[in-house]
Amino acid sequence: MVLYTSPFPNSFLSVLHSFSWGLIFPCYWLADRLVASFVPTTYEKRQRADDPCYFHALCIIITTPIYLALLVASLPFALIGFLLWSPLQSARRPYIYSRLEDKNHASGATLLTEWKAAGNGKSFCFGSANVCLLPDSLARFNNVFNTQARAKEIGRRIRNGASRPQIKIYIDSPTNTSISAASFSSLVSPQGGDNTNRTVNAGIKRTTSMEYKADNSGSNNSEDSREDKGGAGELNEGEENTCIVRINGEDNGHMSDTETDTVNGQAHAGGPAEPSLEGDAEISKTPNHKQKEGDSGSLDSYSASRESLVKVRVGDGTVDQSTVNNKLLYKASIMKKTSVRKKKHTDETFDHEISAFFPANLDFLCLQEVFDKRAAEKLKEQLHHYFEYIVYDVGVYSCHGCCSFKFVNSGLLFASRYPVMDAAYHCYPNGRGTDSLASKGALFLKVQVGSTPQDQRIVGYISCTHLQAIAGDTTVRCEQLDMLQDWLSEFRKSTSSSSTANPEELVAFDVICGDLNFDNCSSEDKLEQQHSLFTHYKDPCRIGPGEDKPWAIGTLLDPEGLYDEEVCTPDNLQKVLESEEGRKGYLVYPTSKNHSSSQKGRKASLKGNGRRIDYMLYTEEGLYLEWKVEVEEFSFITQLAGLTDHLPVAMRLMVSTGEDDP
Numbered sequence: 001m002v003l004y005t006s007p008f009p010n011s012f013l014s015v016l017h018s019f020s021w022g023l024i025f026p027c028y029w030l031a032d033r034l035v036a037s038f039v040p041t042t043y044e045k046r047q048r049a050d051d052p053c054y055f056h057a058l059c060i061i062i063t064t065p066i067y068l069a070l071l072v073a074s075l076p077f078a079l080i081g082f083l084l085w086s087p088l089q090s091a092r093r094p095y096i097y098s099r100l101e102d103k104n105h106a107s108g109a110t111l112l113t114e115w116k117a118a119g120n121g122k123s124f125c126f127g128s129a130n131v132c133l134l135p136d137s138l139a140r141f142n143n144v145f146n147t148q149a150r151a152k153e154i155g156r157r158i159r160n161g162a163s164r165p166q167i168k169i170y171i172d173s174p175t176n177t178s179i180s181a182a183s184f185s186s187l188v189s190p191q192g193g194d195n196t197n198r199t200v201n202a203g204i205k206r207t208t209s210m211e212y213k214a215d216n217s218g219s220n221n222s223e224d225s226r227e228d229k230g231g232a233g234e235l236n237e238g239e240e241n242t243c244i245v246r247i248n249g250e251d252n253g254h255m256s257d258t259e260t261d262t263v264n265g266q267a268h269a270g271g272p273a274e275p276s277l278e279g280d281a282e283i284s285k286t287p288n289h290k291q292k293e294g295d296s297g298s299l300d301s302y303s304a305s306r307e308s309l310v311k312v313r314v315g316d317g318t319v320d321q322s323t324v325n326n327k328l329l330y331k332a333s334i335m336k337k338t339s340v341r342k343k344k345h346t347d348e349t350f351d352h353e354i355s356a357f358f359p360a361n362l363d364f365l366c367l368q369e370v371f372d373k374r375a376a377e378k379l380k381e382q383l384h385h386y387f388e389y390i391v392y393d394v395g396v397y398s399c400h401g402c403c404s405f406k407f408v409n410s411g412l413l414f415a416s417r418y419p420v421m422d423a424a425y426h427c428y429p430n431g432r433g434t435d436s437l438a439s440k441g442a443l444f445l446k447v448q449v450g451s452t453p454q455d456q457r458i459v460g461y462i463s464c465t466h467l468q469a470i471a472g473d474t475t476v477r478c479e480q481l482d483m484l485q486d487w488l489s490e491f492r493k494s495t496s497s498s499s500t501a502n503p504e505e506l507v508a509f510d511v512i513c514g515d516l517n518f519d520n521c522s523s524e525d526k527l528e529q530q531h532s533l534f535t536h537y538k539d540p541c542r543i544g545p546g547e548d549k550p551w552a553i554g555t556l557l558d559p560e561g562l563y564d565e566e567v568c569t570p571d572n573l574q575k576v577l578e579s580e581e582g583r584k585g586y587l588v589y590p591t592s593k594n595h596s597s598s599q600k601g602r603k604a605s606l607k608g609n610g611r612r613i614d615y616m617l618y619t620e621e622g623l624y625l626e627w628k629v630e631v632e633e634f635s636f637i638t639q640l641a642g643l644t645d646h647l648p649v650a651m652r653l654m655v656s657t658g659e660d661d662p
Contacts, residue, residue: 003097003423007393008088017088023081027074034067035137041145043563089398094425095443098380100388111418112450121656123632124449124460125359127158128513128616129640129648130368133375133411142645143559150643151375155382158365161358161639162386350540351633352551354577356570358639359650362386364447366464366513367413371438376413387415394425395439404431406439412464414445421459422446422495426487428480433470440466442484442514444491449508457497457505463488465514474527477518481531484512492622506624508655512537512617515646519611520548522590537617540631540651553577553636554587554610555647561586562642573638577647583610616651628656 008014037060040048048056131154132139136147144150365387370376376392383390395409410427414420427441442465450458465484468476497505512533518525520542529545541552557567567573567586576582587610620629630653637648 003420004093004095005097005099007092007096009091009093013088013091016084017092020081020084020088023077024085027071027078030067030071030074032135032137034064034071036140036145037063037067039137039140041140041143041563042560044145046563086398089396090400092397092400094396095391095394095423097420097423098384098390098392100384112448121627121654122450122508123652123654124363124509125361125650125652126364126366126462126511126513126616127162127358127362127637127648127650128366128368128464128515128614129637130466130515130614130644130646131370131379131640132644132646133370133372133379135372143562144644147372147375148378151370151372151378152382154640154643155379157639157643158358158362159382159386161637162360162362164357164360348549348551350631352540353633353635354553354574354638355635355650356574356638358637358648359633359635359652362650363417364462364511365413365415366462367415368464368466368515369411370413371408371411373409379413383415387417389416389418389420390414391420391423391443391445394443395441396427397439404436407437408439410439410441410443411466412441412443414443414462414464416445416447418447418449418460420445421448422491424487424491424494426483428468428483430476430479431468432473432476435468435470440468442487444488446491446495452506458508459505460509461488461492461507461511463512463514465512465516467515467517469517472524474518474525477516478527478531481516481528481533485533485536488512506627507622508624508627509629509653510537510619510622511651511653512615514615515613516615517613519554519590519613520546522611524590533617536621537619539615539617540634541612548609548612550609552609552612553583553647554589554612555614555636555649556588556611557645557647558586558588559645562645568642570638570641573641577636577638580609587611614646614649616649618651618653626657630654630656 006014008017131151132142132144133147133151133154134142136145139145139147365383367379370379370392373393380390380392391414393409394412394414395406397406397409399405406427410425412425414423422445424444425441426444427439431438431440442463445462445464447460447462448457449460452458463484465480467480470476492510516528518528520529520539526546534542534545541548543549561567564586565572566582567576573586576586589610616634618629618631623629632652632654634652635650637650640648
């Protein structure tokens, strides 16, 4: 299957399309700005509350007639442009495939060789988020604004979170987790020469992702991060950007000052001089890690995350995690203790947390509601600093390809560090109401993640979708889930390869990501909860129909509270969501006819942990029989606080192959 790198099959149609859109755009932009001026967000209302002269009202009185006059003047040109633009959509391709052109930064081919080095298997990390990148006037109905700036900021936050180093900590003593902060502070930067990777003895394996203060000056960030990866020495089990430190179980796990100095010296030895950690001392001086001036929560901020820095995994033997004291000492020039959130529900087989950052070494990203084309371009440019392969502008326009007229595309965007082999898009034909104006559908992708010593390709399947959003349209969503399964089955059959000339491919994983617009606790969503999709695909957060696991939380934020000081930064939102009372104040809960519509006025009656409508599903069906797929960790992410009304989610899958490669 050929991947489409341009929206039209030839340059003439592309030029004609650009010309027609150039005639339409002034009218579109003026209408967008006119409506936006009358739909203020809560943030803007607070800013204007201190305006005694009613300056904003005066601006609206002056600018509205100007906007209207220009809008009327642009209508004839927009009509001509529309008459050219609409027929062209019949020749438009359903998506655009973009690959990083800078070969110096391309890493997809290198990643394919890691499977052979991994030996017993490899883990893959998937992320999904609804980013609400609508035209600005429409985005304001969700209490977010400035779509173009948000798109760029969202991209920067995602790549900064994903490019942090992943640090593995091995602790010899199963009853001791107290770690000297000096060992952590020496590993904050991924630079460290060959001494970054250390030999470790068998024990408890702990994985942590620490904040990496990257350079945010455009492409330099990507260059620096990739140089850091290259200087990290030989990778352990094929994993990138990983630091390893061994901590002995003696002296109750505390390191003496002499040992601390030794660890710091080792971490900095054998390489160029590293930047000083003066910024870390600045953290200690900021009470409770509060956001400082100019801190957007992820970019140029030194504020430490309150995410769980230590995650327990059993190496040899079993461990009673209830006896584990999850504390670590953070030290720069001043020693400061910070409590680490314990992992609750110890009967769970994998780690789970509310994290202030996207997971380190994020492999695949599925985004929804990237409707605005200019915002999609800005987002793509930022994501390309980390992801080599991106599929965007997915969908159809006008009356072609679906039953009704489509004003905007599907809003789906896919980014990958691994090469994309095939892609296909299908539009849901049964959209209703305002949802019928968007070409909502499903994007199916086949990626190559490695190869065996026998040159058999190792592939994975990823599906990204966004279902009908209008409440009460249960039947529509169930029909769309049926179509999703049928289309995915057809895609796998049409893209499978098994012949003598082309060796059989081994399927490592099959994952579905997206905003399904129903939760697992609302009584109104019972039909969706019992859909056959959940018999073939597993939801790590779900016990059964109508019942989520105790640690699972809602992913739909209350729009009215997006700019409250308590939740406007990733760290603050993380702290709030870790408490039941905080979740009741800032997450959307299932509606109840017996209570008032005011969310904060009915806290006592709320049950569960909010509406979880963003899903990550995986299956063990149709994979290579000798391999086993298990969830390694699941995260609810707060890094996009203040930028969208959804919580991103992430899942890391471990594909275990056994002792020998197949």
